Amino acid sequence: MRGRPSHGLQRLSRILARTERGLVDPRTEGRSRWRSRAVLEVDGERGLGPVVAMVAVDRLCERLRRCGIVIAAIRNSNHLGMLAYYVEAIASQGAIGIAMSSSEALVHPYGGTRALLGTNPIAIAVPTGNRPFVLDLATSVVSMGKIHHFAASGKTLEEGWARDAQGRPTTNAEAAKTGSIAPFGGAKGYGLGLAIELMLAALVDSTLAPDIHGTLDAELPCTKGDLLVAIDTSSSRGVGDRLLQYLDQIRCSEPADPETPIRVPGDGAASRASAALRDGFSVDPRLWRELNCLSRPHIPARVGIVP
């Protein structure tokens, strides 16, 4: 609905395959204990990523007012889908939400040629006067999902996006699938992705990217980690409206290209989601057939619009 097909329905078949093989336990909500006053340690018990994470969000919120800042370190859980969802849930409680995840090694270091870092996404939500500000980004220049999409449609990659399995620069999407993606923003984006990788390993005691598996396959246990942070903002009354005015000042400021107004992170996703709620949304025909094969009885193939 938000226009992020790589994190939506597309993952359903793999979740079911993982469930059938016992790599996902759809009944558990995970098991957690407070490691210290403000740190929740979560063993996901191979549960569904969203189920385990939302139970963790609820537990964090119980201690949020008293502690002011709380963090959950989640291991042994499955893929979360998009991180924006969890930080929005935290922001709906009037708190800043931060989420980070590690992943399989897909990204090469700045100046490097080999896939050694995860795409290590981070999401941040800050409550404002109405809907929260929501940032959700991978620390790679593009997602591996986009590389696969380019390969499937025979499109050429932009220069600098990827390297092939031998470490050579390539614009061939097919060759990039077995190679590596560049970090975003050169040395700085590489540094940020690496910092996220290290924080996750240190706090979750999860494996590092070269040993992570289970988010892209249906054969192996999931060994990545997740961090969820909530920070109370209730002591700063009235600040939400100030933030809202500031974001509008940015949106209304003079753009470089008169045809392209300035956006605030989350604007695009929010407008696509409300359009989808109103008008329905498109599902890729191949995916629709795939989903239909999973369903008993079959859903009539009304491809294109799901009301």
Add this chain to the structure above:
Amino acid sequence: MRGRPSHGLQRLSRILARTERGLVDPRTEGRSRWRSRAVLEVDGERGLGPVVAMVAVDRLCERLRRCGIVIAAIRNSNHLGMLAYYVEAIASQGAIGIAMSSSEALVHPYGGTRALLGTNPIAIAVPTGNRPFVLDLATSVVSMGKIHHFAASGKTLEEGWARDAQGRPTTNAEAAKTGSIAPFGGAKGYGLGLAIELMLAALVDSTLAPDIHGTLDAELPCTKGDLLVAIDTSSSRGVGDRLLQYLDQIRCSEPADPETPIRVPGDGAASRASAALRDGFSVDPRLWRELNCLSRPHIPARVGIVP
């Protein structure tokens, strides 16, 4: 000593001018109280940035083991110098350190033309087997200090770095001084800088970039905010050595340019600092004369090496 002249001795004259005008109170350590169990609220009382921040670090560390995660929200304090210093102090206690600061509006939004965001730096330190991993970056593509340095030496800026006061792209460093700098990493770096801006305003109740002053001038009170976070890692025993091995795996991996080995953030600063401790370091001759004018009695002008 680390090769960051913009954040070192160069700031001394301004600190003294601010002190003479009462904008800096060099005697106070600031006043703080625990807003909740894990959130320290600090009124810097116009104190020296490093003094106020280091007292806050000490107070954070008192509660670190019990709470697991603690945060200080600092307002009414002066410029901190480089953020790496504080996160290293936290990492020396075996904890992850994160620091963020807001600043004057110097950066334009992605796709924009006007200076509306601060350079909003973030530093992250993670303890490893020996010295910590340290990342310290501004969310602008270059610092305003670098623009000034290019202007002073008559050098041309790279395309895409800056815009002039009318919002037009420029490679003229002199014109860029009154204009704006691009965010690093396109839309993603812009989003990260904006998220830092909003988190600071929400938690510190400081002003937003367009109303921030006092870090670049000697006339106005300092209205930016600082956040310091410490996260205990003592429950993850043995992880430090794993992180160290991983960082070495990255350093030793095949580089894109055989002449340029891959670096980990902080490597350059650490090697420059140890060279400076051994051999001394260079001070710009103009700065040396300026510092001499501040000193009674004058220091003999042994420009170039300070043992």
